[in-house]
Amino acid sequence: MAAANNTITASKAPELQTSSWLNTPQPLTLAALRGKVVVLHTFQIFCPGCVQVGIPQAQRIYQEFDSKRVAVIGLHTVFEHHSVMGRDALEVFVHEYRLNFPIGIDKYEGPPQGVPLTMHAYQMQGTPTLILIDKTGHIRLHRFGHVSDLTVGFSIGALLAEEIDESAQVPTSTRENDGSAACNSDGCSV
Numbered sequence: 263m264a265a266a267n268n269t270i271t272a273s274k275a276p277e278l279q280t281s282s283w284l285n286t287p288q289p290l291t292l293a294a295l296r297g298k299v300v301v302l303h304t305f306q307i308f309c310p311g312c313v314q315v316g317i318p319q320a321q322r323i324y325q326e327f328d329s330k331r332v333a334v335i336g337l338h339t340v341f342e343h344h345s346v347m348g349r350d351a352l353e354v355f356v357h358e359y360r361l362n363f364p365i366g367i368d369k370y371e372g373p374p375q376g377v378p379l380t381m382h383a384y385q386m387q388g389t390p391t392l393i394l395i396d397k398t399g400h401i402r403l404h405r406f407g408h409v410s411d412l413t414v415g416f417s418i419g420a421l422l423a424e425e426i427d428e429s430a431q432v433p434t435s436t437r438e439n440d441g442s443a444a445c446n447s448d449g450c451s452v
Contacts, residue, residue, distance in 0.1 A: 272400045272401070272402065273400065273401055274399055274400055274401075275292055275300075275384075275393070275395045275399050275400065275401045276380070276383040276384060277291060277292055277293065278290070278291065278292060278302075278335075278337065278366055278368075278380050279368070279369040279378075279379035279380045279383065280337075280366035280367055280368060280369055280380070281367045281368075281369045281370070282349060282366075282367050283364060283365065283366050283367070284352065284353065284356055284364070284365040284367075285356065285361065285362060285363060285364045285365055286364035289366075290333070290335060290364055290366065292395065292399055293399070295333045295395075296397065296398065296399055297397050297426075298330075298331055298332060298333045298397060299331065299332045299333070299394065299395070299396060299397060299418055299421045299422055300332075300333045300335060300393075300394070300395035301320070301323050301332060301333070301334045301335065301392070301393075301394060301414075301418065302335050302337060302391075302392070302393040302394075302395065303316055303317070303319070303320035303334070303335070303336050303337070303390060303391075303392055304336075304337040304338075304339045304368075304380075304381065304386060304389050304390060304391040304392075304393075305317055305320075305336060305337070305338060305339070305389050305390050306338065306339065306340055306341075306342075306347060306389045307338070307347055307351060307352060307355045308343060308347060309388075309389045309390065311389070311390050311407065311408060312389050312390045315390065315408045316389070316390030316392070316408070317336070317359065317361065317390075319392075319409075319411060319414065320334055320336055320361075320363060321359075321361060321362070321363065322411070323414065323418070324362060324363040325362075326415075327418065331422055332418060332422070333364075334363040334364075335363065335364055335365070335366060336361065336363055336364065336365035336366070337365070337366050337367075337368055337380060338352050338365060338366070338367050338368060339368035339378050339380060339381045339386070339389060340368065340370065340378060341376070341377050341378065341381060341388070341389075349367060352365070352367065366380075368380045368381055384401075384404070386406065387406040388406060390406075390407065390408070391404070391405065391406050391407075392404075392405045392409050392414065393405075394414075394417055394418065394421060396421050396424065397421070397424070397426050398426055402417075402421060403417055
């Protein structure tokens, strides 16, 4: 699968570090989802790109793919305006937008404008970020910003068609993060 922006990797996906969950009776773990393709969509409720593109795309993926084969997870990962994007605001947002897929709240233990733990572990640039994790728990696509529905659908289909092979390797790359945050119509970056 080719990615035009950020990375394609085959590194083991770090476990999600969340403080709580919405739309699921119990916390989800990547270990428990082995055997499924995992679609991880990260967002913030005040991120224009997330609200206009990322979240609707996650909802469409959740509705279109068989939940026995594809797990869609939203991750509310707040790196700015922490005081106004807490759980209460997220619950209202999820209700108003009628989001049905499980949503974890990225665990945060830092200073007022810091980066949450899962966001840091995955070296995310900002929101929205789309991460595809294969059936063996390896990151196969890691993209910041908008990813077309056609690209996402093709990528998920390709991962579903793969035979499980722990030794599959794909090139990796890294990026630097300067700690500053900014938003535009395509997304919000750290």
